Amino acid sequence: MTFPQQNLTILGSTGSIGVSTLNVVARHPQQYQVFALTANQRVAELAQQCQQFRPRYAVLGTESAAQQLRSLVSSDVEVLWGEEGLALVAAHKMANTVMAAIVGAAGLIPTLAAVKAGKKVLLANKESLVMAGQLFMDVVHESKAILLPIDSEHNAIFQCLPVDYSGREQAGVRRLLLSASGGPFRTTPLSDLTAMTPNQACAHPNWSMGRKISVDSATMMNKGLELIEASWLFTVDAKDIDIVIHPQSIIHSLVEYIDGSVLAQLGNPDMRTPIAHALAWPQRIDSGVSSLDLIAIANLNFEAPDEQRFPALSLARTAAVTRGDAPAALNAANEVAVEAFLNGAIGFTHIADIVDRVMQSWPLGEPRELGAVQEADRRARAMATQAISQQA
Numbered sequence: 001m002t003f004p005q006q007n008l009t010i011l012g013s014t015g016s017i018g019v020s021t022l023n024v025v026a027r028h029p030q031q032y033q034v035f036a037l038t039a040n041q042r043v044a045e046l047a048q049q050c051q052q053f054r055p056r057y058a059v060l061g062t063e064s065a066a067q068q069l070r071s072l073v074s075s076d077v078e079v080l081w082g083e084e085g086l087a088l089v090a091a092h093k094m095a096n097t098v099m100a101a102i103v104g105a106a107g108l109i110p111t112l113a114a115v116k117a118g119k120k121v122l123l124a125n126k127e128s129l130v131m132a133g134q135l136f137m138d139v140v141h142e143s144k145a146i147l148l149p150i151d152s153e154h155n156a157i158f159q160c161l162p163v164d165y166s167g168r169e170q171a172g173v174r175r176l177l178l179s180a181s182g183g184p185f186r187t188t189p190l191s192d193l194t195a196m197t198p199n200q201a202c203a204h205p206n207w208s209m210g211r212k213i214s215v216d217s218a219t220m221m222n223k224g225l226e227l228i229e230a231s232w233l234f235t236v237d238a239k240d241i242d243i244v245i246h247p248q249s250i251i252h253s254l255v256e257y258i259d260g261s262v263l264a265q266l267g268n269p270d271m272r273t274p275i276a277h278a279l280a281w282p283q284r285i286d287s288g289v290s291s292l293d294l295i296a297i298a299n300l301n302f303e304a305p306d307e308q309r310f311p312a313l314s315l316a317r318t319a320a321v322t323r324g325d326a327p328a329a330l331n332a333a334n335e336v337a338v339e340a341f342l343n344g345a346i347g348f349t350h351i352a353d354i355v356d357r358v359m360q361s362w363p364l365g366e367p368r369e370l371g372a373v374q375e376a377d378r379r380a381r382a383m384a385t386q387a388i389s390q391q392a
Ligand SMILES: NC(=O)c1ccc[n+]([C@@H]2O[C@H](COP(=O)([O-])OP(=O)(O)OC[C@H]3O[C@@H](n4cnc5c(N)ncnc54)[C@H](OP(=O)(O)O)[C@@H]3O)[C@@H](O)[C@H]2O)c1
Pocket: 011, 012, 013, 014, 015, 016, 017, 018, 038, 039, 040, 041, 042, 043, 061, 100, 101, 102, 103, 104, 106, 124, 125, 126, 127, 150, 151, 152, 207, 208, 209, 210, 211, 212, 213, 271
């Protein structure tokens, strides 16, 4: 099978998704050329990646970090920094594929730059779509960018939908089912949850991920953000998306059709599968993931999500239904609360409390431009920070 060579920019190459992407790319040196790699502050990790993959550009968060990197890499690598550097490599005419794997709201502007430039965009940074929803999808349609989901659940749904999918009703889809592992605290006694530490919250039973998404999985805010992401990606109302707890993380999500058929995508819980799928789409490449051993797994279990245990789920569902700038506020408040939890400033159950307090007094707006989304993000961060100082 022959593939046209892809020139790849990886935004967030030092993170969990970035490293998995490079692992897949290294298996196919003829098909994928690394054009640019970016990180925020982990200079040594980025230097090592530059030595191995020899990109044309490397980008860091600050000028001083960029200065350090210059002393560690060959002069063939042009080292840039800050938002301008990110925008340049995301939209560069020589990059045809962009992996958007920066964590959090910081991914919004560079991901949008790649979309505006009409790239093939592999979307791991769900926060950008959660924040900018309609605006983001409008740019996708105008620029004719190809948007391929990397979240394993959305990638699974994408694989279970028809190739020419143009909407739920036309395709005969009754509902989407997002599967969720339930995270590390699925069975922890409710009375013990307040005392859970960052390290316990980040010890996911099935997936190895960055710390922010790991905490989001423990609160199940991650599933809430995914619900919002799915409603934009697949043009499906939040009421037609159900969440099912599936502790083994083997079925990555499902699509139910009006004739009663339910299609599911299965695989070992390893992000290299959705990454390889999106990199090669519409073809297939080896990802390095081992074969699924159903006999060894033996049982697949399912439960309803417990909204008392996971209040973040109903907060996110409300934001998904409300739309406007509610999802941007939810995301920003959550980012601030998760950071405060990781820094030891608040307890685990306070994360959802803080988000709830922000959303209770959120003056809903209808963002018609990117500046309004960024303003909502700033205001919600300020409100969450104030709520945390009152909590402490
Ligand atoms: N990990 C998973 O399995 C998984 C699965 C599905 C979806 N996702 C999504 O993929 C995204 C990345 O997740 P992850 O787990 O890979 O995160 P991660 O391990 O924390 O990595 C984040 C990456 O973004 C960079 N970064 C952080 N803050 C930045 C900033 N302000 N400006 C520019 N770059 C910045 C980091 O650089 P430094 O290394 O220098 O800090 C790193 O390269 C998230 O949106 C997450 O929801 C992840």
